[in-house]
Amino acid sequence: MLNLYDTATAQIRPLKQRVPGELSIYLCGPTVYGPPHIGHGRATLVYDILRRYLEWTGVAVRLVSNITDIDDKIIDRATRESRPWLDIAQKCEHVWFESMARLGVKRPTDVPRATEYVDQIVGLIADLVAKEAAYRTDDGIYMNTSVVADYGLLAHQKIDDMLAGGGDRNVFGADQKKHPADFVLWKFSKPGEPSWPSPWGEGRPGWHSECVVMSLELLGEGFDLHCGGADLRFPHHENERAQAVALGKDFAHHWMHNGFVVDTEGEKMSKSLGNVTNLPDLLDRYDARAYRMLLLQTHYRSPVKVGLDNIDASVNALAGIDSFAARTSSLTATPDVATLDAFRAAMNDDLNTPVAMGVLFDAVRRANVAVDAGDTQSAASVSSAVREMCIAIGLQLDVAKAVDADAQTLATALDKARAAKDFATADALRAELQALGYFVETTKAGTTLRRA
């Protein structure tokens, strides 16, 4: 059983399944108005790891993650660039999933778009209006947060305290709001803006309504887990919840939030990487698995620095695992039970991936020792356990890359030269293979090649 920190209760507690053996998750997805940045990468990787781990333990996961394809930012960009807003949304969505695929993030089971749920959103707002939990102003329909007794639950703060401090901030929308915390459900559109019909006039849905509608629509009431970045905790998730509560609906039973990617010591990272916050840039320069590894070695609730040093460390750590995988790929056996138990214990403890990685690296070392000692049996069971763990965390081991025939010929010649103690030729052949992009290991058993 996975124990997971729950933001609502501020404690680690079991992640309960509404239907045993199944887990329903809603993850707030991107607003598609630009390329994803490394923060998006972190969030999706964290939940990808959660999902894969659950699936690995035999749980059927339904993961709904929306696309916010209508939003002020999209409209602003469309206006700025004189392009159709839909064109921007679609292209950005394409880039999003392309980046996710490169990261090895599995596509969610459901990807609803806000624009596909406008009717249902209007219906939800109408229900709120009918219950007098929403009211009209000159620029839209607003949620009356005062009807929600425990508003502030996720923020862990009383609403009046929150307001007390924000003095120098502009309160959006409106002197017409009944309370500064009230938020917009439906925005009346200005001429030329995308719009949909509603009982109150042409307009578009506010950000906070779409996720309530889509989560309840696809997962139903009382779904298991709602997750997203820590910044979504308030106001977005608070506001989603407020709407559900106002309508008397059973909303998410568990709330999970991941920590941020934080600034590095500036210059190193930015000079070497250009725009470091851009995910495609990062993926162009580094093995995508390195980012996953870096995150695995940090707890999901802690902030993580993504800098050159960190990523290099992960790249190097990965290289060790890859060469391990290459030398043990032919060994199969029942995975070592104690190792997997230790792994599960760490993962079940609020997804403690840093400790789980400790288990993994330790297993790699033990298997390497066993290989060196010629203890094939232990090597096989421990390395099988390593492969299992890698499946559970979504880490693809780099063993499958084909060695082409020419390289194989060179390797054979290299073995021959070494057998004849013609080391000058052997060294030349090795250099040639390395130039072709191979890691070359010359052992007593012969030469092994691995693509760099």
Add this chain to the structure above:
RNA sequence: GGCGACGUGGCCGACUGGCUUAGGCACGGGCCUGCAAAGCCCUUUAACCGAGUUCGAUUCUCGGCGUCGCCUCCA
């Protein structure tokens, strides 16, 4: 101003009131190797400051200093 995190060895980063240690990366030494590579072994060295609780605190409490997040754009 409110709320909340955090401050661990060269870097990153876990656990933990004492027991032998996280783990990764980097540095150094060694074994292995024709030489490399890979692998293994060893080494180095810790808990911001102060007070308190305790037989004993990096771990609990309080205070200080510092960093960061949220307080209606935001993964």
